[in-house]
Amino acid sequence: MTMSFEDAATGLVEVGRRLDARGWAPATAGNYSVRLDDGSIAVTVSGWHKGRLTPEGVMRVDLDGTPLTPGKPSAETDLHLAIYRLFPHVGAVLHGHSPEAVGMSRAAADAGEWVFAGHEMLKVFPGNTTHEAEIRLPIVDNSQDMAVIEEAIRPALLAPNAAPAYLIRSHGLYAWGKDLAEAERVLEGTEWLIAAELAERAWKR
Numbered sequence: 001m002t003m004s005f006e007d008a009a010t011g012l013v014e015v016g017r018r019l020d021a022r023g024w025a026p027a028t029a030g031n032y033s034v035r036l037d038d039g040s041i042a043v044t045v046s047g048w049h050k051g052r053l054t055p056e057g058v059m060r061v062d063l064d065g066t067p068l069t070p071g072k073p074s075a076e077t078d079l080h081l082a083i084y085r086l087f088p089h090v091g092a093v094l095h096g097h098s099p100e101a102v103g104m105s106r107a108a109a110d111a112g113e114w115v116f117a118g119h120e121m122l123k124v125f126p127g128n129t130t131h132e133a134e135i136r137l138p139i140v141d142n143s144q145d146m147a148v149i150e151e152a153i154r155p156a157l158l159a160p161n162a163a164p165a166y167l168i169r170s171h172g173l174y175a176w177g178k179d180l181a182e183a184e185r186v187l188e189g190t191e192w193l194i195a196a197e198l199a200e201r202a203w204k205r
């Protein structure tokens with residue numbers, strides 16, 4: 001699939017509106033990116049409200065994070081780039097700050113992962129065709145040093161049955177896919193799984 005900077009910027013503006021409408025982009029939280037045809041990355045500019053993005057809120061960086069257009073890239077650009085470097089098929093990365101995902105990461109205080117099992121929604125993860133599966137959502141402690149997060153999370157992302165997503169504790173959720181539509185589906189499906197697990201526990205109380 002070809003992806004120009006203009007198409008990527010339009011897509012990211014639209015995605016920001018939808019994720020904000022769902023309460024996953026409060027204040028200036030969240031950041032988004034798309035891999036472009038020339039291998040560079042379109043990423044949101046730091047500090048923008050993602051529900052009110054315009055194409056000016058999207059810029060280009062190379063795979064090392066060097067800006068190719070004016071602006072200050074997202075403070076979490078290095079986490080996006082790590083995913084693109086690790087998984088050559090990935091075309092888009094989305095990061096949200098939903099209260100449910102953050103709540104789960106804090107409730108699972110010392111856990112390094114949350115395992116989803118038995119849900120029909122597990123089929124949202126590309127390559128998984130059954131509810132009879134265990135998909136692992138890795139959880140990593142937060143840090144303001146992106147290199148620390150990246151190093152801590154990398155083994156879990158490469159482990160068998162890892163979701164194309166991970167949680168940063170007390171911070172938010174990262175999700176990715178072959179293109180923006182797939183990344184949005186994975187983010188939405190993962191958020192749904194988190195909400196269902198929370199609802200299940202509320203019913204059992």
Ligand SMILES: CSC[C@@H](O)[C@@H](O)C(=O)COP(=O)(O)O
Nearest residue numbers: 027028029030031046047074075
């Ligand atoms: C308002 S808290 C959110 C930020 O600190 C950060 O975690 C975030 O997701 C957005 O940072 P940004 O630099 O705008 O991409």
Ligand SMILES: [Zn+2]
Nearest residue numbers: 030095171172
């Ligand atoms: Zn964040």
